[in-house]
Amino acid sequence: MALESYNVPLVKMARIPRATVNRLPLYLRVLERYPVEETTVSSQELADLIKENSAKVRKDLSFLGSYGVRGVGYNVEHLRFQIRRELGLTKIWPVIIVGAGNLGSALGKYGGFDANGFSIVGIYDSDPDKIGTTIGDLTVGAMEDIEGDAKELNAEIAIIATPVPAAQEVAERLAGAGFKSILNFAPMVLRVEGDIEIRRVDLSTELQILGYYVQQSLAES
Amino acid sequence: MALESYNVPLVKMARIPRATVNRLPLYLRVLERYPVEETTVSSQELADLIKENSAKVRKDLSFLGSYGVRGVGYNVEHLRFQIRRELGLTKIWPVIIVGAGNLGSALGKYGGFDANGFSIVGIYDSDPDKIGTTIGDLTVGAMEDIEGDAKELNAEIAIIATPVPAAQEVAERLAGAGFKSILNFAPMVLRVEGDIEIRRVDLSTELQILGYYVQQSLAES
DNA sequence: AGGTGTGAAACAGTTCACAGCC
DNA sequence: GGCTGTGAACTGTTTCACACCT
Numbered sequence: 001m002a003l004e005s006y007n008v009p010l011v012k013m014a015r016i017p018r019a020t021v022n023r024l025p026l027y028l029r030v031l032e033r034y035p036v037e038e039t040t041v042s043s044q045e046l047a048d049l050i051k052e053n054s055a056k057v058r059k060d061l062s063f064l065g066s067y068g069v070r071g072v073g074y075n076v077e078h079l080r081f082q083i084r085r086e087l088g089l090t091k092i093w094p095v096i097i098v099g100a101g102n103l104g105s106a107l108g109k110y111g112g113f114d115a116n117g118f119s120i121v122g123i124y125d126s127d128p129d130k131i132g133t134t135i136g137d138l139t140v141g142a143m144e145d146i147e148g149d150a151k152e153l154n155a156e157i158a159i160i161a162t163p164v165p166a167a168q169e170v171a172e173r174l175a176g177a178g179f180k181s182i183l184n185f186a187p188m189v190l191r192v193e194g195d196i197e198i199r200r201v202d203l204s205t206e207l208q209i210l211g212y213y214v215q216q217s218l219a220e221s
Numbered sequence: 222m223a224l225e226s227y228n229v230p231l232v233k234m235a236r237i238p239r240a241t242v243n244r245l246p247l248y249l250r251v252l253e254r255y256p257v258e259e260t261t262v263s264s265q266e267l268a269d270l271i272k273e274n275s276a277k278v279r280k281d282l283s284f285l286g287s288y289g290v291r292g293v294g295y296n297v298e299h300l301r302f303q304i305r306r307e308l309g310l311t312k313i314w315p316v317i318i319v320g321a322g323n324l325g326s327a328l329g330k331y332g333g334f335d336a337n338g339f340s341i342v343g344i345y346d347s348d349p350d351k352i353g354t355t356i357g358d359l360t361v362g363a364m365e366d367i368e369g370d371a372k373e374l375n376a377e378i379a380i381i382a383t384p385v386p387a388a389q390e391v392a393e394r395l396a397g398a399g400f401k402s403i404l405n406f407a408p409m410v411l412r413v414e415g416d417i418e419i420r421r422v423d424l425s426t427e428l429q430i431l432g433y434y435v436q437q438s439l440a441e442s
Numbered sequence: 443a444g445g446t447g448t449g450a451a452a453c454a455g456t457t458c459a460c461a462g463c464c
Numbered sequence: 465g466g467c468t469g470t471g472a473a474c475t476g477t478t479t480c481a482c483a484c485c486t
Binding site: 280 | 454455457458459462463464
């Protein structure tokens with residue numbers, strides 16, 4: 001008899017829809033700022049806080065399992081815990097930044113990550129003038145350091161904050177170094193082999209989309 | 222006879238789906254980097270460049286009107302023009318930044334906007350120590366300057382790069398000053414009355430979503 | 443009474459597949 | 465032969481509406 005099998009879930013847990021996953025961090029955000037004196041929260045209250053409707057909130061939360069109480073609402077503390085668990089925020093994830101220009105530096109100094117389950121553990125650049133300088137409490141490393149550091153620090157998530165011409169090459173290097181996902185601030189689409197999740201954050205794109213709706217003057221979120 | 226009416230479209234043009242609007246800046250991006258010697262591009266080539274499939278590309282582009290040629294593809298130059306026109310990128314949009322901290326400063330110095338149809342024309346902060354200092358070629362203004370400057374400069378789009386506690390108040394001020402849309406970098410949901418388009422860019426949220434997929438080890442974009 | 447959980451309906455977005463044109 | 469344009473099928477997401485529990 002395979003003893004190890006005891007802890008393996010027999011039924012594959014139903015996957016949470018992407019649209020819902022995208023909203024989970026948002027729920028967590030508002031729950032973390034929720035008044036401490038309130039022990040429960042209703043789907044309607046949550047809906048107001050994230051500008052959605054209560055049916056969507058209930059559907060979303062139902063994917064975490066059924067943790068609400070009819071006639072009462074959801075236990076705030078328990079809900080926070082469930083969402084954190086689902087998002088894997090039970091540990092602090094080490095993250096590295098590649099590119100120590102304006103944006104990379106700003107991200108390195110930005111304190112907001114630590115409170116949200118992530119810690120910037122390294123920042124790298126190819127410019128010899130930048131290597132060795134300090135940003136916040138980090139020292140800028142050389143590109144060649146990435147592979148070794150990543151292994152040592154167990155980093156699986158990287159942020160690309162390089163100029164466009166360098167980004168593709170960096171992405172491939174990161175994939176080779178075993179990174180599982182990349183947050184890409186370079187305004188281009190990265191193409192990398194294998195199972196690697198890439199999300200793009202593109203400021204000009206965001207402005208262009210806003211511009212479209214201003215122009216159409218049908219601003220409605 | 223109303224002479225002015227000649228230029229007014231008689232038929233209200235069909236609205237472009239949100240999902241398509243979100244991709245238009247991406248098409249424009251790749252078309253702007255497209256080899257100059259190529260005069261046409263196929264839906265398959267575009268699809269490869271943005272990591273989508275060709276059917277989606279054809280559907281998207283069909284909303285701009287039918288500008289492709291069967292058996293040949295799309296004229297690159299014409300397509301660029303159509304997308305720019307649709308996004309309203311026939312002029313440079315003036316944009317202001319509120320918040321001159323790490324992120325606001327980095328955005329103010331970031332040169333990438335100008336090439337993409339936007340120009341940062343003002344940056345504001347409430348900290349008296351920052352007011353009057355320069356960031357790039359901008360001088361940090363006081364919050365009270367926003368209303369007057371916005372009118373003078375015709376700015377309708379603003380970027381919020383303040384800390385969370387200030388963001389809601391700033392958003393309301395911007396709405397009052399006549400801004401039509403806001404790009405919000407403060408990690409919270411802004412609630413503002415009236416027809417104002419707000420997009421949120423939240424770094425921790427992005428990381429949390431990536432973390433979820435790393436954890437599930439089903440990284441697939 | 444109040445508020446969740448959830449099938450079912452409605453809607454939005456994607457993909458298929460092929461007629462039609464170059 | 466190659467590639468677009470587009471109805472039709474399909475998949476994913478949102479919303480409705482109400483049974484059910486406290």
